[in-house]
Amino acid sequence: MKRVLMSLAFLCVMCSIAAIAFSHTEKNQTSADISQRPTVILDAGHGGFDGGAVAGDGTVEKDINLAICKKCESMLRFNGFNVIMTRTDDTGTEDVEGSIAKRKKSDMQNRLNLMKENTDAIxxxxxxNKFTTSAARGAQVFYTxxxxxxxxxxxxxxxxxxxxxxxxxxxxxxxGNSSTYLLKNATVPAVIVECGFLSNSQDLANLKNSEYQSQMAFxxxxxxxxxxSVKDEENGSEN
Ligand SMILES: [Zn+2]
Known part of the structure; x- marks a missing residue:
């Protein structure tokens, strides 16, 4: 039953996303507007040498981040967005060798450079997330x-x-506080979505589940x- 409800919820989201996309297209009537949809830089946190947080059962953050981002990517492309992925496989974006600290710095810099190169993007x-106590759970978004x-x-x-x-x-x-490098230095509107806690057993079970990853991506x-769409409406009323 729960599965059916989830599937229905899933379908509703798909429909509403499609409806927003459709109404946008219809209102503006030209396909050129679709190409004006903004670029979304999707950043799957960590990768390669940098696994990120590790759950008690050995689940590594970087893999789930990438799985969710890949699902987001296809849905966004379907909706007419231009998408840039900071990584598409299990590698960091660093272009130096040497110590972990040196590679991490290069990796962060390269992710930041994608913002600088795409000034109209989000x-x-x-x-x-991971916390010292297991009770903490649930997603939370941080903004620049x-x-x-x-x-x-x-x-x-x-x-x-x-x-x-x-x-x-x-x-x-x-x-985001000053320790969050990408948010502190962001040159476009930027957010970090912490999708849940690897330290909470229910969140962990959900986050490992491919269907839940799809729902999170949706x-x-x-x-x-x-x-x-809110931004488009605001822009539209000004014209
Ligand atoms: Zn992380």
Missing amino acids: FVSVHL PNFDAAVDLGESIQSSIVNLLQPDNTRVIKM AIVGGITEFE
């Missing part, structure tokens, strides 16, 4: 203080995840699509 980074739009983007994604997947999640979006894409 940046969505996917990560998983550098752009007001990042707050709107963050809120849109957070509420999409809560509405679709985590109705008991009371977390609110949070400004929720993130729904948030991005909603953010963009």
